[in-house]
Amino acid sequence: MVINSIIKNSLKASFILSFLLLASCSGDNGNENGTNDSIPEIDSIPMHRAENAFYSIPSPIQIGQMLKRAGAGYDKKVLNPTENSSKYSSVNSKALNLGVYGADLSYSAIFNQPQEVMSYLTSSKKLAEELGITTSFSASVMEQMEKNTGNRDSLLFIISELFLSSNEALKENDQSHISVLVLAGGFIEGLYVGTHVAKTVKDNKGIYARIGELRGSLNNLIMLVSTVNESDVSGVLTDLRSIKAVYDESAVVEEKATTEVDTTKKVMTIGGKSNYNLSNEQIEKITSIVADIRAKIIKP
Amino acid sequence: MKNIFRILFIVLVYNTASYGQCNGFAKKSLSKLKPYLNTQQVFSTVLLNGDKTQLSATFYYGDEYRLLITADDKLGKIQLNIKDAQGNVVFTTKAYGTIMWDFNVESTQDLTLEIITPEAPAGQTLDNSGCVAIVVGFK
Numbered sequence: 087m088v089i090n091s092i093i094k095n096s097l098k099a100s101f102i103l104s105f106l107l108l109a110s111c112s113g114d115n116g117n118e119n120g121t122n123d124s125i126p127e128i129d130s131i132p133m134h135r136a137e138n139a140f141y142s143i144p145s146p147i148q149i150g151q152m153l154k155r156a157g158a159g160y161d162k163k164v165l166n167p168t169e170n171s172s173k174y175s176s177v178n179s180k181a182l183n184l185g186v187y188g189a190d191l192s193y194s195a196i197f198n199q200p201q202e203v204m205s206y207l208t209s210s211k212k213l214a215e216e217l218g219i220t221t222s223f224s225a226s227v228m229e230q231m232e233k234n235t236g237n238r239d240s241l242l243f244i245i246s247e248l249f250l251s252s253n254e255a256l257k258e259n260d261q262s263h264i265s266v267l268v269l270a271g272g273f274i275e276g277l278y279v280g281t282h283v284a285k286t287v288k289d290n291k292g293i294y295a296r297i298g299e300l301r302g303s304l305n306n307l308i309m310l311v312s313t314v315n316e317s318d319v320s321g322v323l324t325d326l327r328s329i330k331a332v333y334d335e336s337a338v339v340e341e342k343a344t345t346e347v348d349t350t351k352k353v354m355t356i357g358g359k360s361n362y363n364l365s366n367e368q369i370e371k372i373t374s375i376v377a378d379i380r381a382k383i384i385k386p
Numbered sequence: 387m388k389n390i391f392r393i394l395f396i397v398l399v400y401n402t403a404s405y406g407q408c409n410g411f412a413k414k415s416l417s418k419l420k421p422y423l424n425t426q427q428v429f430s431t432v433l434l435n436g437d438k439t440q441l442s443a444t445f446y447y448g449d450e451y452r453l454l455i456t457a458d459d460k461l462g463k464i465q466l467n468i469k470d471a472q473g474n475v476v477f478t479t480k481a482y483g484t485i486m487w488d489f490n491v492e493s494t495q496d497l498t499l500e501i502i503t504p505e506a507p508a509g510q511t512l513d514n515s516g517c518v519a520i521v522v523g524f525k
Contacts, residue, residue, distance in 0.1 A: 140429040140520065142443035147423060148524055155448055242423055249426045250416075258409060269427070302444035302496035309442070343470035343495055345477045356445070356468070356476065357492040 141306040143269060145249070146189035147242055149276035149300070150196040156292035158283045160197035165190040166275070166384045171209035173386030177217065181264045182322070182383045184213040185271020188249050193279055195242055200235035207231055214252055217264060222251040263314040270322050271383060273307050278380040281373040294369055298362035301333045325379045332371045338362055408432060412519035415456040418486065422452040422523025430519040433461060435506035441499045441520050445491045452523040455485040455501055458516025467500040
């Protein structure tokens with residue numbers, strides 16, 4: 087597949103070069119210096135590549151840990167049942183649910199639930215393999231996971247590596263849109279778990295504060311999804327924009343950031359206040375919209 | 387024709403580097419993240435001299451982060467600018483090869499990490515090209 091990508095890009099390059107060669111050879115429009123007006127001098131060709139932008143979103147482990155620190159507990163009932171893993175048929179549905187199961191796996195590992203960890207690992211493996219990700223969920227990785235079921239830190243490390251390598255494998259195979267859907271599925275599941283677990287906790291202000299803070303990452307996810315061919319992801323993009331519309335009902339206040347730097351240790355603290363608070367009405371709307379979107383995703 | 391060959395050279399270098407070196411280049415840098423967990427995303431690209439790339443991310447209060455930027459030495463001294471949500475540069479540093487900083491935020495912040503490569507040395511006809519990878523770890 088990597089070779090295919092190289093070939094594809096080389097073909098693109100060949101096309102561009104053919105065009106330039108044809109342009110340079112066609113007609114007698116050269117000026118008296120022998121240069122051709124249709125082709126700019128090399129010095130006038132912008133040699134700098136277009137700026138490329140990347141968007142980072144928090145991993146399901148990061149969201150799960152944030153929720154746990156804010157007082158969230160473990161509730162197996164909110165997770166996507168593992169039995170559903172054999173019922174997804176389209177590529178997009180498999181990709182989104184790989185993200186969902188990855189988030190459920192992470193959430194179970196954060197709360198030390200070894201049985202659920204192994205179940206969600208198996209479901210993730212199944213969907214990953216059906217998507218052509220064969221190397222990430224190798225027998226040795228599965229064995230490592232099994233050996234470390236009691237060691238939360240090791241599990242989180244292995245899960246991070248597992249989903250990073252799956253993501254990279256998809257990108258290498260020219261399947262960036264699938265990789266983006268996996269990330270979107272994981273983010274939506276994190277938001278779903280957060281909004282639903284918050285309802286079961288008496289003091290849930292901290293959890294809702296964290297949900298409010300996910301706003302910037304939601305915007306980054308929308309930008310990331312927008313970078314792939316829209317026809318592949320248009321439904322997800324519309325869904326994410328409907329969540330964003332509720333977040334946008336209130337303004338974010340971010341003061342100018344400051345930094346405190348220790349150049350010897352290469353450590354710094356970035357200061358500056360921010361306010362991502364959501365009103366109760368916004369929280370209710372987000373909870374309801376996310377539940378609808380998530381129900382659509384996990385529906386076999 | 388000289389122009390065409392120059393463009394051909396750039397296109398071929400760009401493609402070869404994108405799919406060959408950069409992926410491995412980014413993966414190699416992951417080991418330096420320990421004991422931080424990766425965010426399950428790696429960002430790598432090929433840059434020429436005088437190029438820039440950027441990463442938009444939200445950094446959450448309560449998390450500790452490790453930011454790791456690795457670049458091909460032939461690109462020269464790369465520059466990192468950290469910009470806040472209003473676009474103010476709040477931190478800047480330059481280094482050859484690797485930039486690694488650990489940091490935390492006093493409150494959740496939307497930040498942009500901008501990486502700029504230096505212009506090619508005077509008199510050099512062709513820009514150098516090389517991989518740049520950005521990895522963020524957290525704990």
